[in-house]
Amino acid sequence: MRLAFVGKGGAGKSAISGTFARQLARQDHKVLAIDSDPLPGLAYSLGLAIDRTPPIPDDAVIERKEGEEGPRWRLNPDVDPFEAVEKWSVEAPDGVRFLQFGKIMGDPKNLWRSQMAFRFIINKLPEGRWNVVGDLPGGTRQAFTGWGSWASTILIVVEPTAKSLLSGRRLARMADLDPENPKRVMVVASKVREPDDVEMIAKGTGLDVIASVPWDEDLAEAERRQLAPLDFAPASPAVRAVESLVERLSEERVA
Template identity: 25%
Template sequence: MKVGIVGKGGVGKTTLSSLICEGFRARGKRVLAIDTDSNPNLAISLGLSEEAANSAPIVPRALAVGGMAQWTPERLIETFALTTPSGIMMLHAMRVDQAGAGCTCTSHAAVRSILGSAIEEMADITLVDMEAGLEHLSRSGGTLAYADILLMVMEPTRKSILTAARTIELAQELGIPRIAGVGNKAKLPQDAAFYEEVAAEFGVPIAGIVPWNADVPLADRRGTPILPEEAASVRAAVEGLLEFIESPEAERNALLAERARIERRLIQLNAD
């Protein structure tokens, strides 16, 4: 299963990427996380030190040219992956630490090659935390062209839902089979209602609604992952996302109705 996490800047892509990866890891899955942000910080959310994140080896851009010919997925992971404390394999696709170093198109194409390879021999779940914006869906033949599912993270603003609606068009052109929105940072019951209304207006299917929780920015400020005892409401919603990702087509609607009921209850509890 190859999952792409996309959305406007600051909506919570990295936060949800880390929790989804840890959630699958806790279920005993082999998880590969790929950070494509040129200012990478997924590693820190997954419990690696700043030093480890800053000195992580970068996947060679040459992958884009020769494809995976010289790099079996096994060798690629052995050579370039870091392992997090919970055993998640983590690749860094790019880092911009030199002014004027040129564009990152070939790095995006390298990620495309990895997703197009037999990476499932090494990982049950490969998750790509994308940098903000829509460019990655159009350039280099579409970085996420081989993704099985695209989750578009949103916050309760019209603009972020509009971004998701635009993403759907591009993702459909690429042929990504499953595309759904995730309404993050829902603070009030009205936020959940807003997601449902506006997403219906723009035709964005909703995979789940994730409450706003003060523990999340606190962990950010500490520069550590969210601790196991923190952000229970967010973790509960992420469990729903794991089921959504894993659930076959037919079960999805029933599952979604149940999730929506639980999430509204959680948001109500938060508001109280």
């Protein structure tokens, strides 16, 4: 399973993807959770402290030497993508491995090498060894510039608001970005409060809604306390809804 969560900022991507990754791992499947947001988010939802997640070292990417052909930057040939994940990811609860690129905590000018290495490693990660669950930053920038190209399924997290629907409609175009690797694109309805919210989201995006995550005070409280929803409120309706989503997609797991 290679699954990327995208959507407008604040729609619930991190809370849903972090909970999804841990529930998938609880069923004894190898899960790699990846975060390409320059601001911290997914780590909290997994139940990890931010300071336990150092960036990928700068020398994981190398610059083309004078006279050489090819792109200016590439993954260091000494770096094997699978080993890189083992080495530079950290362990999160339930055995999830967590890999992120550099966060805007230190000197931002040094982050781009770590971010580039992250992208090379994920794109070259062999098929079938990990279930990859990714959390992209809010909006369309990364989604439209190849940061989700590793994924085979895109889940757009959409709230029942006009702005979230508009973002959802724009993100639906990810399906056709790479004609040789078409992606399955579906919607996860989020913060659902009213009976007709799901229908509004289906109509407003023109996509299938594969799951409906209700508005849930417990989830909001977990965010307030910087706790993983799965630890703070394991039986809450939102966490249960994510559990059903795991079931829906479970035939694609890598054992």
